[in-house]
Amino acid sequence: MNARGGGLGVLLVVALVMAGLVLPRWLVFLLALALAKGVAVLSVVVLMRAGLVSFGQGLFFASAAYAAGFAMRWWGVREALLLVPWSVAVAVGLGALAGLLVARYRDIFFAMLTLALSMVLYGVLIKAYGVTGGSDGIRIPTPTLLGLQLSGDDARLLVYYLAVAATAAAAWAVGRYAAAPAGYLAHAVRDNEVRVAYLGAPVSRIVYAAFLLSSGLAGLGGALTALNVGHVDPGLAYWTTSGELVFIAVLGGTGTVLGPLAGAVVYELIRSYAFKYAPYAWQMLVGAAMLLIILFLPGGLWSPVERVWRRQQA
Amino acid sequence: MNQLLIIAVDGLVFASWLFLVSVGLSLIYGVLRILNIAHGSLFAVGAYAGASLVVAYSAAGLWPPGALGVLLVGALAAGLVAGPLIERGIVRWTYGREPVMQLLVTFSVFLILEDLTKLVWGVSPYYAYQPYQLLGQVRIGGIDYPAYSFLVLLVAALVGAGLWWFVRRTRFGRVVVAVIHDPEISVAMGVNLSRVYVTTFALGSVLAALGGAFTAPMISVVPGIGVEVIVLAFAVVVVGGLGSLEGAAVGALLIGLVRAAAVHLLPVLELFTIYLVMAAVLLVRPLGLFGRVEARRI
Numbered sequence: 125m126n127a128r129g130g131g132l133g134v135l136l137v138v139a140l141v142m143a144g145l146v147l148p149r150w151l152v153f154l155l156a157l158a159l160a161k162g163v164a165v166l167s168v169v170v171l172m173r174a175g176l177v178s179f180g181q182g183l184f185f186a187s188a189a190y191a192a193g194f195a196m197r198w199w200g201v202r203e204a205l206l207l208v209p210w211s212v213a214v215a216v217g218l219g220a221l222a223g224l225l226v227a228r229y230r231d232i233f234f235a236m237l238t239l240a241l242s243m244v245l246y247g248v249l250i251k252a253y254g255v256t257g258g259s260d261g262i263r264i265p266t267p268t269l270l271g272l273q274l275s276g277d278d279a280r281l282l283v284y285y286l287a288v289a290a291t292a293a294a295a296w297a298v299g300r301y302a303a304a305p306a307g308y309l310a311h312a313v314r315d316n317e318v319r320v321a322y323l324g325a326p327v328s329r330i331v332y333a334a335f336l337l338s339s340g341l342a343g344l345g346g347a348l349t350a351l352n353v354g355h356v357d358p359g360l361a362y363w364t365t366s367g368e369l370v371f372i373a374v375l376g377g378t379g380t381v382l383g384p385l386a387g388a389v390v391y392e393l394i395r396s397y398a399f400k401y402a403p404y405a406w407q408m409l410v411g412a413a414m415l416l417i418i419l420f421l422p423g424g425l426w427s428p429v430e431r432v433w434r435r436q437q438a
Numbered sequence: 439m440n441q442l443l444i445i446a447v448d449g450l451v452f453a454s455w456l457f458l459v460s461v462g463l464s465l466i467y468g469v470l471r472i473l474n475i476a477h478g479s480l481f482a483v484g485a486y487a488g489a490s491l492v493v494a495y496s497a498a499g500l501w502p503p504g505a506l507g508v509l510l511v512g513a514l515a516a517g518l519v520a521g522p523l524i525e526r527g528i529v530r531w532t533y534g535r536e537p538v539m540q541l542l543v544t545f546s547v548f549l550i551l552e553d554l555t556k557l558v559w560g561v562s563p564y565y566a567y568q569p570y571q572l573l574g575q576v577r578i579g580g581i582d583y584p585a586y587s588f589l590v591l592l593v594a595a596l597v598g599a600g601l602w603w604f605v606r607r608t609r610f611g612r613v614v615v616a617v618i619h620d621p622e623i624s625v626a627m628g629v630n631l632s633r634v635y636v637t638t639f640a641l642g643s644v645l646a647a648l649g650g651a652f653t654a655p656m657i658s659v660v661p662g663i664g665v666e667v668i669v670l671a672f673a674v675v676v677v678g679g680l681g682s683l684e685g686a687a688v689g690a691l692l693i694g695l696v697r698a699a700a701v702h703l704l705p706v707l708e709l710f711t712i713y714l715v716m717a718a719v720l721l722v723r724p725l726g727l728f729g730r731v732e733a734r735r736i
Contacts, residue, residue, distance in 0.1 A: 177538045179545075225717060228724070231537045232473040232680075236672045237720075240713055243669050247709045363665055367545065374542060404556045411549030418542055419531060 132382065133295060140288045144281055154392060156284040156352050159291040161372070162388030164345025166298050167338040168373040169384050173302065174334045175314030176230065179366050180238030181342040183222065183245050184215040186361035188343035189350035190249070191215070193262035204267035204286055208347045215343020216336060223335040227328060230317070242361050249358035261357030264350050287348050294341055295381045301337060302381070310334045342369075364407075371414050377424020387425065443579045445698045451587040453694025454594035458652065460671035461597065461686045462645030468618050468681030469638040471537070475544040476524060477646050478668030479551035483520055484647025485663060486559045487512035489566035489654040496568045505569045506589070513651035514644060520551075521643025525636050533635075548664070556661050563658040570655040586655060593652055597645065601683055614638060618681065673716045679726030688727055692719075 140159075144152055164185055171178050188211035195201040195210055226237045249256045256262065266279045274282050301307045309330045312320045321327050350356050359365065368391075376387025398406050421427055463477045491512040492505050524547055532540045573585035605611040616624045617634050625631050649667075657663070674693055678685025693715050700711040707714070719727060 172538075175536075175538065177541060225721075229720075232541055233676070235538070235541055236473070236669075236676070240669055240673060240716070243666075244710060244713055251709065363669075367549070370542070370545070404561070405553055407549045408553035408557075411546040411553075414549070415528065415543060415546040418539055418546070422539070 130299075133292065133299075136382070137288065137292050141285070144284050144288070149277055149280060152284050153280060153352070154396060155389065156280075156287040157349065158389040158392035159287040159385070160345050160348035160352055161369070161392060162345075162385040163291055163294045163348065164342050165369050165372045165376065165384040165388050166294055166381065167341035167345065168369045169376075169378045169381075170298060170301070170310075170334055170338045170341065172373055172378040173307070173314065174310035174331060175317075176331070176334075177235045177370060178238040178338070179235050179363060179370060180240070180242035181338070181369050182361040182363065182366040183238065183242035184219060184339040184342035185346035185349070185365060185369075186242075186245060186249065186356070186358070187218050188212060188215040188346035189356040189360050190256065190262070191343075192347050192350045193264050193356045196264060197262060202265065202268045202273075203271065204269050204283075204351060207267060207351070208286070208290065208344070211347035211350070212340050212343045215346065216340045219336050219339025219343075223332050223339070227332045227335050239363060239366070242366055243363060246358050246361040246363075249361055256358070259358055261355055264354050264356060266354070267351050283348075283351050287352065290344055290348055291385065294344055295385065297337075298341070299381050306330060306333055368410075371410055374414055374417055375425055377426040377430075379423060379430065380426060383424055383426035383430075440579050441702060444581060445695070445702050447578055447583065448701065449691075449695035449698035451583075451591055451694075452697060453690045454591040455649075455653070456670065456674050456694055457687055457690035458590065458594045458597060459646070459649035459667050460674040460690060461601065461683060462642035462649070463668075463671045464675045464678070464681055464683060464686040465601070465645065466639060466642035467675070468683075469614060470529075470533075470635055471681075472529065472532075472540045472544065473537075473672070473680075474529075474639075474642065475541065475668055476547040476551055477642070477671060478664035478666075479548050479555065480517065480520055480643050480646035480664075481650040481653075481667045482555055482659075482661075482664035483551065484513045484516045484650030485654040485657075485659045486555055486564065486650075487516040487647065488651030489564040489659045490559060492566035492568055492655070493564060496566075502568065502572050505566075505572065509569065509651045509654070510648075513648040516651070517644030517647035518640060520647070521640035522636055524643070525639035529639065530632070530635065548668075552661070552664065561661055563660045564654070565658055566654045568655070590652055590656075593648070597648070598683075598687055605683065610637070670712065673712050676726050677716055677719045679729030682726070682728035685726055685728035 140155070143155065147155070164181060167181055167184070168178060191211040191214035192207045195207055201207060201210075222238075222241055226234055226241070229237055250259055252258075266275065267283070268274070269282055269286070309320060309325050312325075313327055313330055317327055320330075346360065349360070372387045372391050373384055375391060376384035378384070395406070398409065402409070417425065423430070459481060463474060466472065466474045466477070488509045491508045495505055495508045496502075528543065528547060529540075532543045570584060570586045573589060575582040576585045576588065577583075605615060613624070613629055614634060616627070617629060617631065621631060674689040675686055676689070677692060678687070678689030693712050696715050697708065697711045700707045723729065
């Protein structure tokens with residue numbers, strides 16, 4: 125990401141902080157959810173840049189959310205600044221294990237293996253009623269920040285600012301990664317893996333690193349979602365959660381960091397209305413929109429804007 | 439000894455069901471090189487078509503065994519309508535694009551079909567138990583089995599034999615084999631590729647719908663039954679080797695028997711057996727038991 129990207133990012137963070145003060149509460153809540161989802165979408169984008177589509181990010185999304193829930197339930201931890209890193213660590217640990225198996229695969233194998241893993245977690249969450257509460261899930265009490273106990277609207281706002289800070293950090297990290305050798309090499313693996321190997325770069329390590337980063341981002345998104353909603357349930361690991369993330373990634377395009385984040389906000393706004401008016405046609409609309417974008421705008425909704433932008437620069 | 443017999447019977451019954459729901463996926467992948475995620479929703483469409491027809495047929499009070507024929511008709515109708523429509527309308531525009539994009543396209547079709555089934559058949563469950571009840575029970579090794587399970591076994595065997603005959607003994611089947619091995623040379627030899635593609639896709643869709651229709655009497659047909667099937671079918675097909683029909687049969691047998699053994703000996707593992715078998719096979723043979731190695735693009 126170039127200097128302008130950084131400047132734009134700072135502007136956006138300032139705008140989001142202001143938004144927390146002026147916007148109505150329900151919209152702030154929605155925005156916090158959208159940002160949490162946006163971070164998880166970044167995890168899909170990181171893999172897509174390496175040419176891999178994961179239909180199983182729900183694995184990390186849900187495991188981090190449940191990790192936060194267990195920490196609160198068993199150890200009574202309420203501190204957000206402890207819960208979030210702990211949840212991310214659990215997700216990355218799981219990613220390190222799962223990566224050993226799936227990072228060897230590409231294309232459909234990668235997609236379906238990640239899907240299978242997340243469905244295994246879903247099955248476990250549903251069946252292990254004594255530990256996970258089955259399909260009821262676990263309630264997550266309001267977290268504290270640096271020991272500060274807030275309630276009601278203040279607590280909501282606190283979680284929102286946490287989401288803004290975490291999203292900014294995640295966006296910065298992904299931007300740095302994309303501009304680093306590992307990020308460029310991951311992009312090269314997408315174009316032609318064999319050539320990258322012949323150039324002497326460690327392909328499997330590059331893919332593994334992308335997978336770890338991606339599991340951490342998905343975990344961060346999951347932890348933020350858990351703190352936001354105040355409840356976790358097995359649906360977080362279900363394929364629809366992962367599929368939704370892939371859809372938003374396609375919608376926002378994989379060329380930028382802001383595209384997927386903006387995509388998540390737009391998606392969440394539209395969904396909150398569409399779900400009310402067309403609950404049984406929502407997936408159909410999502411599917412049709414994805415088809416149209418793939419067939420006619422392969423770079424995502426953002427891509428025409430980007431093209432104009434680039435033309436002006438030239 | 440008795441337990442072994444029970445495991446073998448259970449395993450065979452489950453394996454035949456697995457083969458029935460997964461062979462179409464392998465066939466389509468073998469010819470079109472596309473993993474059809476919509477396979478799961480075609481299964482669901484077949485289940486709904488079969489179940490609603492059986493419910494209507496039974497309500498009309500017609501000759502009871504005819505319900506089995508009705509299941510077949512429902513599956514054929516669902517597959518023959520949906521298959522060509524999806525292939526000609528959507529999938530064919532993605533030929534030659536990245537596999538990942540093709541995967542996303544069939545995923546979109548899957549999402550669309552999931553809601554279409556809800557719009558057409560509603561969200562309340564369908565119970566098409568009549569064929570299941572009709573056949574009664576069979577006693578093997580001191581345990582009562584529903585005879586319907588053996589009907590599924592028979593259907594799976596017929597489908598397997600029929601496919602084998604189609605691929606090895608008919609002219610069109612040999613053309614399909616040629617396309618599997620080398621689409622470019624086949625076209626140069628005068629094969630009409632679009633016709634092969636649309637026929638294969640329709641056949642694969644009929645097989646998915648057939649699996650759904652014959653599953654319908656054993657379950658309550660509700661929204662969301664397609665998802666589990668696509669994951670299961672993929673596991674079976676990957677164990678056997680993507681695109682291989684023999685592979686689908688062997689994969690189904692292996693997973694079916696291992697799962698039956700787990701159910702009786704180690705019930706905790708039941709949920710994971712399929713994935714454990716898949717992971718184990720992939721670690722030893724990354725392309726599955728019958729997978730073909732392909733040249734690397736440099």
